[in-house]
Structure formats: C-alpha cells, structure tokens
Amino acid sequence: MSSADLTxxxxxAGDRRDGGSSALLHSHDPRSGERLEPGYRxxxxxxxxxxxAAAAESFASYRAVPVERRAEFLRRIAEEIEGDASRIIARxxxxxxxxxxxLxxxxxxxxxxxxLFADLIVxxxxxxxxxxxxxxSGPELRSQTVGIGPVAVFAASNFPLAFSVAGGDTASALAAGCPVVVKAHEAHLGVSELVAAAVVRAVRASDVPAGVFSMVVGEGREVGQAxxxxxxxxxxxxxxxxxxxxAIVASAAERTEPxxxxxxxxxxxxxxxxxxxxEQRAEEIASAFVDSLTLGAGQFCTNPGLLVLPKGAAADRFIAAASERLRASPPQTMLSARIHRSFEEDVAARASHSDLTTLVGPTMEKTGGPHExxxxxxxTDAALFLRRxxxxNEVFGPSGVVVQCDSEAELESVATALSGQxxxxLHADPGDEAMVRRLLPRIESVVGRLIFNAWPTGVRVCDAMVHGGPFPATSAPGTTSVGARAIDRFLRPVSYQGFPGWALPDVLRDEHVVAWPRRVDGDNLVP
Incomplete structure (x- = not known):
C-alpha cells in the first residue's frame, strides 16, 4: 500500500496529532531492511x-455506559477493522x-x-x-465487579494485530469498562495507525467518550516508563x-500508588x-516437533523450545528424524532487525556452550533478505540440564534443546526443576499411564496450559483457554491474557452493605438482577 494513506x-482522545518529541521513528521492511514511510514523531x-488524563476523565462516564451499548462498541471496532482489512494486511x-x-x-x-468480550459482558x-x-449472622450484602480504571497496553512485536492496538488486552479492558492508552510497537507503526483509526471511528459511531482510547508512539524506556x-x-x-x-513491573512498583x-x-x-x-511414533513426533518449532520463524510465544525424552534407540531415531527435517526447513524472515540480531546472538551462545551438543548448527548464510x-x-542430558x-532460557526464534534422560526418575527431576511456563x-500412548500420572502434578504446578499428544503453537480464543503461567512466563500467575477470563484482570469486586433498593446500582436491584447470572445466599442461580 502507499505510504500516502498514512499520516x-x-x-x-480521538484526535490525530503529531508527537511532541524530536525523535522520529520509522518501521522497516524486514525482508529488505528498507526504511518505510511515513516517519512517526x-x-x-x-x-x-x-x-x-483524558482516559481518567472519561472513566466514570464510560463505566456508566450500559453493557449492551458497550458491547455494540466492541462489535463496531471489529467491523471497522474487517472493513479496512485489505489495507491493514498489505501494510x-x-x-x-x-x-x-x-495476517x-x-x-x-x-x-x-x-x-467474544461483547457477548460475554451482555x-x-x-x-x-x-x-x-x-x-x-449479619446485614444484607450485594456485590458486583467494576472496571479498575484506565489501562496502559503495550503492543507486542510478534502479533501486529491480535496482541497489539486492538488486541486481547485492549478488548478485555474496554469490555471491563476501562479506557485504554496503547503504546504502539515501533516494528509495525503503519498497521498500528490503521487499526487505531478503526478504533477511533468506532468510538465516534458508538457515542462513547473520546478519551476511552488513545495511541502513543515511542522507542526506548522513556515513553513506556512515563x-x-x-x-x-x-x-x-x-x-x-x-x-x-x-522493567515495567519495577516502574509500576516504584509508584506512590503501585x-x-x-x-x-x-x-x-x-x-x-x-x-x-x-517407541511407536518417534519419526512422526520428530516431524511435528520441528514443524511447531519453526512455525512463524519460531516467533510465537508458544513454540516448543525444549523437548525431554528417555535415552535409547528410539531417542536416536527421534533425533535423526528431527535433525533431517530441520536441515530441510527453509530459512524464514524474522520480524525485525532487533529480533533477528538477538536470535543470532543467542544461538551463537548455545553453539559455544560447553554442555550442549550441536545437532543442527546455525546457518549464517543468507539466501534471501538480511534478517533470515x-x-x-x-x-544435552538430564544431569547437565539440571546443573545449568x-x-x-527462552531463545526467541526457531531453536530448540533436546534433553535425554537415563531414567523415569530423571524425567521427573527435569519436570520438577522447570520454571514457570x-x-x-505430553506425548504418551497406552502403556505410559503410570508415568503420566507421576508427571502431571509436577508439570501442572508450573504451567498455564497442558497439551496431550499435540503441540502448543496455536491458541484458541474461548472460555476455557489459559494463556498464562507462573513466573517467568508471566508476572501474574493467577491470570490469562487470552480467553474469557482475561477480562478479570481489569475488574475489581465492590460490596454494598445495607443499601435500600433505590440506592443500589441498577445491576444489583431486584427488578434487574433477575436478568444476570448470580449467586444468592451461597447458591448459584442462572436465569
């Protein structure tokens, strides 16, 4: 698409304006390294x-918008994005x-x-x-959840749409009744502008407060910390x-009000x-592992970077098949020069690591663009892995480590030693039942989602999805950033004690509460 379509x-708060900094940012085409216009101040x-300030000023009035109208606002954003999909995808x-x-x-x-969030709040x-x-035992109490307040969203590098300007964080915050200020990612500024424009069109068409959405641009820590x-x-x-x-967690903790x-x-x-x-499926599992490892140039947050298996002839077959398939996999362009540079540095460090054996080495030869x-x-073996x-540590890109274990006890030790994921x-057949039962409690204590006889790449957006986990996978292990529960991050409970009906919020009044799922005197009642 032409850069003339972008400003x-x-x-x-709904208005376009030039940034007030002297710094000018440009996205780049990672396939060629070409600088893209326009520049973003x-x-x-x-x-x-x-x-x-605009987000804070709009909070009370936006929170008061009936959920039906808030849901229509979310649906309108979806329609505006779909209506401009050809330009968004081209950029x-x-x-x-x-x-x-x-895309x-x-x-x-x-x-x-x-x-999904529109349907959920209705x-x-x-x-x-x-x-x-x-x-x-005491007086009457009624409670509901309310939006926590204005939310800052940092767009991700690896998902220019689904985890970006109008992605899951923004959608769930807006659904919760919280205004949003997005920091666009500098790797896809044009896409961010187009999506932000779609959100602003929806704001105007839905008659919600203008301050409910803003998008800023900036590189480095200054803008993010501010x-x-x-x-x-x-x-x-x-x-x-x-x-x-x-760094963001530290900045938030240093505030007067964390x-x-x-x-x-x-x-x-x-x-x-x-x-x-x-034993039964070594070659099949190896092939699928490499396909998942390299999917999207290994730039999903769910690519499998660690594979653990028992030593033996079947493991040798697995390694041979995985190595052959990986060597045959073509190079892929990474999302940005920064990501590519970091990946090559991390892989070079692995190649020189004294406790790792290189099965398929990094190839620095480029057959296409500069960021392939x-x-x-x-x-490595389990004993070395447990000592190191x-x-x-995650390597963001198509690189994996195979850990071979001498015994089932070592398999359990590796599972126990894992940090948050x-x-x-788990890949298991009949006959592996006892080992599954032994591993499962160890693994589930450190992960947000367990997968049986399949691969983690691909995240379904639905009620039961959990895309989270203990540190360092996330900073908040009790939450998810994908699925219906994502809205809970931006809500807090409020209790009303002894209120007469006329003074209660509409949602909690007897004439309205019958329309909502509710818990009464400890019992769940669903309309």
Missing part, C-alpha cells in the same frame, strides 16, 4: 500526560514479512476476540453478581521480552515424550 500521527511527556506484510494468510488469520482472531458473567440476604508511572493509569497489559516486562502489571514474558514450552509413544533465520537444534538453569505438552 504518521498519534491518536489522543514520538510522544513527548505532555502527550502521554494528556492521553492518560502488515510490508512491515513484518509475515505471509498474507497469517488474514490475525484479522479474524482480533475481530473474534472483540466479539451475558453478565463478568459482573459476578452475589447477594447475601440479611440473617442472624506511561506506567502516570498517576491516572491503574493497570498495565504487556506482551514481550522478560527484560522489558520486568499498580498491577499483567506481563506475558518468556516460555520454552517443554514437551515430554514418554517411552511407549517414543535458519533453525538450530542442540542436545540457563538452559531453560505458558504451556507443557
């Missing part, structure tokens, strides 16, 4: 302050190097998330209405590297292949 401006401190291909089919899928997922479940009538530390911001949603995520940070940061998504499955990456695979916790996979 290079920020969005502050970074937000100055006063821009961020204005966006956050996305140029800014990310991702194939058109992948079409992201448009669908982004719209689907918005509609259904009433997030309100979590509870009523305890007065009795000998956003997190602004006194009007009440929560943060982030998807990205552990280093940046922890706020929660929901950061999804790093995961190697371990996969355990048990003996009977390995080829897959690599390394091996750094082998659990988004996912873990």
């Amino acid at each position: 290079g401006e920020l969005f502050l 970074a937000a100055a401190p006063e821009d961020i302050a204005a966006a956050c 996305g291909v140029t800014e990310t190097g991702l194939p058109e089919a992948r 079409k899928g992201e448009v669908g997922r982004t719209a689907g998330q918005l509609r 259904d009433g479940r997030p309100a979590d209405v509870r009523i305890d009538h007065a009795d000998e 956003l997190v530390k602004d006194e009007h911001i009440r929560a943060v949603g982030f998807t990205g590297s552990q280093a940046v995520g922890l 706020i929660p940070v929901y950061a999804e940061m790093s995961s190697v998504n371990p996969c355990f292949v048990l003996s009977h499955a390995l 990456a080829s897959g690599s695979l390394f091996a 916790p750094e082998l659990q 988004l996912t873990a996979s």
Whole structure:
C-alpha cells in the first residue's frame, strides 16, 4: 500500500496529532531492511500526560455506559477493522514479512476476540453478581465487579494485530469498562495507525467518550516508563521480552500508588515424550516437533523450545528424524532487525556452550533478505540440564534443546526443576499411564496450559483457554491474557452493605438482577 494513506500521527482522545518529541521513528521492511514511510514523531511527556488524563476523565462516564451499548462498541471496532482489512494486511506484510494468510488469520482472531468480550459482558458473567440476604449472622450484602480504571497496553512485536492496538488486552479492558492508552510497537507503526483509526471511528459511531482510547508512539524506556508511572493509569497489559516486562513491573512498583502489571514474558514450552509413544511414533513426533518449532520463524510465544525424552534407540531415531527435517526447513524472515540480531546472538551462545551438543548448527548464510533465520537444534542430558538453569532460557526464534534422560526418575527431576511456563505438552500412548500420572502434578504446578499428544503453537480464543503461567512466563500467575477470563484482570469486586433498593446500582436491584447470572445466599442461580 502507499505510504500516502498514512499520516504518521498519534491518536489522543480521538484526535490525530503529531508527537511532541524530536525523535522520529520509522518501521522497516524486514525482508529488505528498507526504511518505510511515513516517519512517526514520538510522544513527548505532555502527550502521554494528556492521553492518560483524558482516559481518567472519561472513566466514570464510560463505566456508566450500559453493557449492551458497550458491547455494540466492541462489535463496531471489529467491523471497522474487517472493513479496512485489505489495507491493514498489505501494510502488515510490508512491515513484518509475515505471509498474507497469517495476517488474514490475525484479522479474524482480533475481530473474534472483540466479539467474544461483547457477548460475554451482555451475558453478565463478568459482573459476578452475589447477594447475601440479611440473617442472624449479619446485614444484607450485594456485590458486583467494576472496571479498575484506565489501562496502559503495550503492543507486542510478534502479533501486529491480535496482541497489539486492538488486541486481547485492549478488548478485555474496554469490555471491563476501562479506557485504554496503547503504546504502539515501533516494528509495525503503519498497521498500528490503521487499526487505531478503526478504533477511533468506532468510538465516534458508538457515542462513547473520546478519551476511552488513545495511541502513543515511542522507542526506548522513556515513553513506556512515563506511561506506567502516570498517576491516572491503574493497570498495565504487556506482551514481550522478560527484560522489558520486568522493567515495567519495577516502574509500576516504584509508584506512590503501585499498580498491577499483567506481563506475558518468556516460555520454552517443554514437551515430554514418554517411552511407549517414543517407541511407536518417534519419526512422526520428530516431524511435528520441528514443524511447531519453526512455525512463524519460531516467533510465537508458544513454540516448543525444549523437548525431554528417555535415552535409547528410539531417542536416536527421534533425533535423526528431527535433525533431517530441520536441515530441510527453509530459512524464514524474522520480524525485525532487533529480533533477528538477538536470535543470532543467542544461538551463537548455545553453539559455544560447553554442555550442549550441536545437532543442527546455525546457518549464517543468507539466501534471501538480511534478517533470515535458519533453525538450530542442540542436545544435552538430564544431569547437565539440571546443573545449568540457563538452559531453560527462552531463545526467541526457531531453536530448540533436546534433553535425554537415563531414567523415569530423571524425567521427573527435569519436570520438577522447570520454571514457570505458558504451556507443557505430553506425548504418551497406552502403556505410559503410570508415568503420566507421576508427571502431571509436577508439570501442572508450573504451567498455564497442558497439551496431550499435540503441540502448543496455536491458541484458541474461548472460555476455557489459559494463556498464562507462573513466573517467568508471566508476572501474574493467577491470570490469562487470552480467553474469557482475561477480562478479570481489569475488574475489581465492590460490596454494598445495607443499601435500600433505590440506592443500589441498577445491576444489583431486584427488578434487574433477575436478568444476570448470580449467586444468592451461597447458591448459584442462572436465569
């Protein structure tokens, strides 16, 4: 698409404006390294302050918008994005190097998330209405959840739509009744502008307060820290590297009034292949493992970077098949020069690690653009892995480690030693039942989602999905950033004691409460 379709401006409470900083940011085509127009002037401190103040000013009136109208607003955002999908996808291909089919899928997922939360709030479940009538133990209490306040959202590098300007964090925060200030990711500024424009069109068409949405641009810590530390911001949603995520957590904790940070940061998504499955399906599992490892150039947060299996002839077959398939896998363009540079540095460090054997080495030869990456695979044994916790560190890209275990006890020890993960996979056949029962309690204590005889890449947006996990996978292990429960991050419960009916919020009045799922005197009642 032509850069003439883009203005290079920020969005502050519905208005376009140039950023007030002297810094000028450009996206780049990762396939060629070409700088893309237009340039985007970074937000100055006063821009961020204005966006956050507008969000705070709009909070009370937006929270008071009936859920039916709030749901229509979310659906309108989805329609506006779908209506501009051809331009968004064309710019996305140029800014990310991702194939058109992948970006079409992201448009669908982004719209689907918005509609899921629209349906959810109309259904009433997030309100979590509870009523305890007065009795000998005390007075009557009624409770509901309310939005926590303005939310800062940091767009992710690896999902220019689904985890970006109008992605899951934004959708769930808006559904909760919280205004949003988004920091666009500098790798896909054009896509961010187009999506932000779609959100603003929906704001105007839905007659919700203009301050409910703003988007700022900036590189480095200054803009991010200013956003997190602004006194009007009440929560943060982030998807990205552990280093940046922890810096955001630290900034939020240093505030006079600390706020929660929901950061999804790093995961190697371990996969355990048990003996009977390995004996029967070594080559099949190896092929699927490599396909999942290299999917999207290994730039999903759920690519499997660690595979654990028992030593033996079947393991040798697995390693031979996986190595052969990986060598045959073509190089892929990574999302940005920064990501590609970090990947090559991490893989080079693995190749020189004294406790790792290189099965498929990194190939620095480029057959296409400057930011291509080829897959690599390394091996170690359980004893070395257990002594070297750094082998659990995520390498963002198509690189994996195979850990071979001498015994079932070592398999259990590896599972016990794992740090927090988004996912873990179990590959097992009949005959592996006893080992599954022994491993499961160890694995489920450190992951958000367990997968049986399948691979972790691919996240379904639905009620039961959990995309979270203990640290360092996330900063908030009791939450998820995907699925219906994501809205809970931006809600808090409020109880009303002894209120007469006329003074209660509408949702809690007897004439209205019958329309909502509710819990009365400890019993669940569903209309």
